[in-house]
Amino acid sequence: MRHAFALLGVVVLALGAAAPAAMGQSAPHDAERFYSNDPANLPEPQGKPPAAKDAMERDLLEAARLGAHSFYDTSKVPLDTPTPRALNADLPTAPSEDDLRKCLAAAPEAKTAIGWTYNRMFWCQELGFRIAYEKVDLQTGERTYKGTNLIRYQMVVAGTGTQRAVRVFFRPIPGSVSYPDWSVLDDPGSLNLxxxxxCGQESEYCSxxxxxVRKTWGEWNSSGSWVWWDIxxxxxxxxxxxxxxxxxxxxLRYDGTSLEYPAGGRQTVERPFRCDSATYFNRWGTVFDKGCVLTNVIPHLQYDISDTRVQEVARHIREAQDSPAITWPKESHTKNIPGKWVLTDPEDPQLPDGLHRVLGDSAIAKENTKFKNYACDRNGPYNALTGLxxxxxxxTAEGYQCDEYPFRSSEEGASNSRYDFSVKWVPGSQNGSAGGRLNQQFFFDDRILRIVDEFWVKINN
Known part of the structure; x- marks a missing residue:
């Protein structure tokens, strides 16, 4: 088809910034900041997936530079029922308008080329792109700029807890298409888009x-409906x-090729995601053994001191993070307890020490319990002076239990040789509630994988 177009001797399409004006025609309008400076014509995907550790660090550092934080407040999520965030799963034919509104309002980056990762299941963008059309005389090589088509749009990418896929949604903003510089004799709205x-990786890895989806510019302009693709x-x-x-x-790849204006397509900025087939996400009698999440956001587990269901656990974690020297057990060195997000230099961020999930029946979790019990019972390496x-x-009458931070289900727990820990007596009901909100809510809804995923803990008043 492209060879047939060349024989016509008519055109080449320029995407993004327009070529210099020729033959006395004016240059296309300088695009407003609302239109993406999209990458140039690129070949088909040929990349291979990066190593997990490198990719995770890359994505978290980008999130740190942007200030992209996902705050999962356990006090605002029901404990025993599915949440839309966790079961965004069947990938609906349209994203939540409420989530889109919140995402677009969350940060100015939502209206830039990189968009905004609202949480590990939701990314959004409101932007635009432009296609500048030129004709080329194949005999003389002279280029004649004809005009530019511009469109504004909204995009959403949804993660899921039930499939190895993300869904990419796109919809034009009705009435946003414009056609600067075209002659009144032309009909740019009838051109196809x-x-x-x-997927940015080879077809061996994703598809x-x-x-x-093909529509004329005029049809896109009057549509306003979502279209979508599953990667x-x-x-x-x-x-x-x-x-x-x-x-x-x-x-997203877009192409304005037509019989009069043949050319290749362009693409938006690539954004990351990760898929897995972990078998340990179990709720409501179902195993959620496939999922995909968006990785360039900092995951935070939150507990609220005002939440009476977890109040004393929240106070304990705040003490451990902010005043480790006053916590039990006592150590002969300055205690170093990880898990709080502290960023000293936003321009050159270094990730503070976070936590990594381990499974409840793992050897690490069992060792964490053993060392926690040493501190609570004042035996092993601890005694009546150094133990709780x-x-x-x-x-005792009210059923208090020994709570530990970092959590039993974290690699950085009580048995970790690099970090210290804290123990404190808390009401047993609160200890169980806080544990459920960690293991049943946060780990599940944010699909926190063992070892690979790093997360942090934030305590609210």
Missing amino acids: DLVAQ VAKPS ASHEEASDAPLDKIIFHSWR PPKTPQQ
């Missing part, structure tokens, strides 16, 4: 089954021994 989502991650291509992890990227003082009679 093709859109399709792509998009749904074809591109599927191929489990069999993973070389990760645990959880079949693959890190991917996605992009015993419960008061009232605490």
